[in-house]
Amino acid sequence: NAGVTQTPKFQVLKTGQSMTLQCAQDMNHNSMYWYRQDPGMGLRLIYYSASEGTTDKGEVPNGYNVSRLNKREFSLRLESAAPSQTSVYFCASGTNSGNTIYFGEGSWLTVV
Amino acid sequence: GENVEQHPSTLSVQEGDSAVIKCTYSDSASNYFPWYKQELGKRPQLIIDIRSNVGEKKDQRIAVTLNKTAKHFSLHITETQPEDSAVYFCAARSYQAGTALIFGKGTTLSVSS
Numbered sequence: 001n002a003g004v005t006q007t008p009k010f011q012v013l014k015t016g017q018s019m020t021l022q023c024a025q026d027m028n029h030n031s032m033y034w035y036r037q038d039p040g041m042g043l044r045l046i047y048y049s050a051s052e053g054t055t056d057k058g059e060v061p062n063g064y065n066v067s068r069l070n071k072r073e074f075s076l077r078l079e080s081a082a083p084s085q086t087s088v089y090f091c092a093s094g095t096n097s098g099n100t101i102y103f104g105e106g107s108w109l110t111v112v
Numbered sequence: 113g114e115n116v117e118q119h120p121s122t123l124s125v126q127e128g129d130s131a132v133i134k135c136t137y138s139d140s141a142s143n144y145f146p147w148y149k150q151e152l153g154k155r156p157q158l159i160i161d162i163r164s165n166v167g168e169k170k171d172q173r174i175a176v177t178l179n180k181t182a183k184h185f186s187l188h189i190t191e192t193q194p195e196d197s198a199v200y201f202c203a204a205r206s207y208q209a210g211t212a213l214i215f216g217k218g219t220t221l222s223v224s225s
Contacts, residue, residue, distance in 0.1 A: 031211045040121070042201060042217035043156065050210045058212060059113070090155065096211050100146050103155040 002026050004104035006091050012110045013081045021076040021107050023091030030096045032074035033058075034066060036087040037106075043090065049074055050096060081111045114139040114206030118216025125192050127225045135202035135216050136184040144205040145178060145185045146213065149198045156201060160187070192223045 004025045013019055025032065034046040035058075045058030049068040063085060065077045074093075078085055088108050094101035115138040125131050137145075146161035162169045162176045162185065169176050173192075178185040189196055199220050203213040 033212055035215075040217060042118075043203075043215040045212050045214065048210055048212045056210060059214070094211060100144075100158050100161055101211075101213055103157070105155050 004091055004093055004102055006089075006104035006107050008107060009105065010108045012112060013078075014112055015082060017081050018077065018079050019081065019109075020078075021089055021091070021109075022073070023075065023104060024073045025091075025093040025102075026072065027093060027102070028071070029093040029102075030071070031094050031101070032068065033092040033094075033101060034064075034074070034076045035090045035092065035103075036060065037090060038087050046076065046089075078109075081109075083111045085109065086111045114142060114204055114214040116202060116204050116214050116216040118202050118219060120219060121217065122220045122222070124222045124224065127192060127194060127223055129192055131189045131192055131196070131221055131223075133187045133200055133202070133219045133221075134184060135186070135204075136182075137204040137214075138183070139204065139206050140180075140183065142204040142206055144213075145176070146203050147174075147176060147187050148201045148203065148215075150201065150218075151198045159200075189221075192221075194223050194225050197221055197223045 033048040035043040047066040049055045091104040092101040118135045143164040148156035149159045150156040175188045199218045202216045
């Protein structure tokens, strides 16, 4: 049972570089999410997608873009990385019927 | 949009004691309130949840209560054990964010033996 799979698990970027975090789920969920986790700040919603072809901003979308490539995949792109984007990024997925969401293992990103 | 406040930020108890973590939410339309446990370096995992049509739910040593009028909900852990040590997050589902969960800032629970 793969569940929600994220890549890469660890990444170090230089300020100004770009990168894409990949996420895929095999649970046939309609909704997918990207959160970031910082010490003392909890889990903050960056973007979400309620269905294939739709995306919406969350609490902290600035500096990020997303693509819902198909029902399984939801990617997060940093176009010009900044040190403030150093964080742990979690992808998650869930149904639209009001049930809970399931998280991937996380991606540790450091921007220097 | 939805705002979730969680208290306390840290909680230390002796093994066998009870622990209570409290959360408040702002959006009266929110109807789903899960609790997640996150161990160091791991992903958050659901431990219990409650819907707005239920006032209390129990699962062995953990329970959650919901007061819709006051817009707050709480996690109760009885007979705490060292393996309960982790960060706990409450969350609420806001219709303003589609199906997304909005999380509190977390409570670090330490259980000493």
